Amino acid sequence: MSFFEPYLPAVRLLIFLVGTVAFVGLNAAYLVWVERKGAGRFQRRPGPMEVGPQGLLQPLADGLKLMSKQLIVPPGADATLFRLAPAMVIAPALMCLATIPYSESLLAPRNLNIGLIMVFAFGSINVMAIMLGGWASRNKYAIISAARVVSQNVAYEIPMLLVVITILMVTGTMNLNDIVKQQGPYFWDWNLFRVWENPLMPVTFVIFFICMLAETNRAPFDMAEAESELVAGAFTEYAGMGFGVFFMGEYANILVGCSLATVLFLGGWQSPIGLFPGVWWFFLKLYALVFTVVWIRWTFPRTQFYGLLNLSWKILIPISLVTLLLTAVVMKLPLLF
């Protein structure tokens, strides 16, 4: 016993990291299945049905197919950056998910006091990866897409961070687990409903969700891919697993965004009715949000690019500034009396 004891934290860390990787891999693969099934339901067709029962083995078949394909680097492309870009999409998403508290005990081995900052620090690398991929492809459509992604993400990072600062002021901590713990055992204790701290809290959540859609390049803000305009945008020249990793990265990022929304607004692993708090509540909320993301994609047409930027600069940023100010005022209000 005493022999193993010094190694226990390391073993725990290893298990946690392997678990995270497996979690992301499985989710990325099966969210594709969920998306295709969901799309099928919305479009009155069954979706994938052939491979396995209800097409459940489809992700495996797709993975095998993608892996068996040749990785083509187009002539004249920057081969190093071209190969690096997919890895840079998936790696930060993994890092982000390692900080998420799945339940009270199932969380990063070290109690990260700056979990929130870490998520956003790594979350922003995704943009650079898509930009590099688009740039390195030496394809005009890809470069247009890369330019779009950068301006889109710059525009949406601002309201998102403003919203997060609002949350930060309310909670007073950047430790994600502490943020969850604060959001008591009932659903009216969630940050989403803490209207006595800031009457605009539900609006804040909506802004966060919209920004999350834009940051992860999901419809109706999928400017980077925009099939009908830019063929496949930044991913046009990617074949086989290169494309597959981008694809997985997209879903991993959705997972990060939805996890963060769950943690920050919906009480993470806390139960809404005061019963059995635990990891199941976290996943229930997480997948409800993921389903909403899928739902939105298959319902709305794509926005126009200037519409997207106008939405951010003229609507979301002013509103999030107002909420920030309002929170500050509400917090300092007791000083007046």
Place this chain on the structure above:
Amino acid sequence: MIAPKESTAGTPSNETFTLNLGPQHPATHGVLRVKLTMDGEYITRAEPVPGYIHRMHEKMGENRTWAQYLPNTSRVDYLSAMTYTHAYVGAVERALKLEVPLRAEFIRVITSELNRISSHLVGWGAFVMDLGGFTPILYAFDDREKILDLLEAVTGSRLTYCYYRFGGVVADVDTAFLEGCKAFVKHMRPRLDFYRALVTDNIILRKRLEGIGMVSAEMCRRYGACGPVLRGSDVAYDVRKNEPYSIYNQFDFDIPHYPQGDSMARYNVRMDEIEQSLRIIDQAVAKIPEGPIMGKVPRVLKLPVGDFCYATEAARGRLLVRVSSDGKDTPYRVRLRTPCFCNLSLFEEASKGMLLPDAIAFMGSLDLVIPDIDR
């Protein structure tokens, strides 16, 4: 969220680049190639390069007998094949002064209007898909399937119909078909309301279409644009009303037209036309008389010397078939004046200074069928 009404490109820089839109591009629905000269994401010049699916339909007419050419006409605009065969059949009937029985004319109107609805449904779905909405096209195909089943039952084919013949139609319709038409009209009206709620009133869609792709009536006149493109620019010109053919003057229907001249106007025209086609089908099914479906037609067709024209309102605009005869059993020359070619030709002028996504939306609003451009 105010969309710029005009280009904000400012002074064009010297750094333009050429972007090939097509011939294999998801938004060109086929093999249209547009050579774009771009300044960033702004288009400074858009040069359509047709010809990738040229099949020489007009030249083929010179080597086939009058009857043998008939199947060719349904393969020009494969989405509204009925109106195309109608125009050709009409031109030959006009030359031979053939009488078409009334029942056959009614059948022609019903099938043509069904075909128009199915064409508009595909056009609508593909248009919304160009804008990034994937679901509506499958709803549209669901409804279109009902039309295709109806038409398949009487014509034997689902897309490239060769149902109209000189002097009438090849097969009579039965009560099941007429009942099916009634049921379809009943089914389609609530669906249109549903489409309006789901897609037309969507704010994202409206922002993308309103004020984008302005086409004036004057521009339409210069390029010979027709159909919903022309009616979206406040010109209520429809061959069915303005140069009535067949028995269209017996029906009560409106010509939807919108004054804005933007992509949304063209979109609305098509949606309203589905409504009007349903009205026509309703009336025709109620009034269809009994009788023969084929008139008296000579066994060997030899057209008198001369030029003969016949215009129909195809789903995408005015289609004119002109046949020249030198008295032999084959045409001397066949000319198809197709709507998509003219509608495409205004793309270059109208898309100047547009953003790429707006140009894609604009092209979608023209509802181009590429084989119709190239023939």
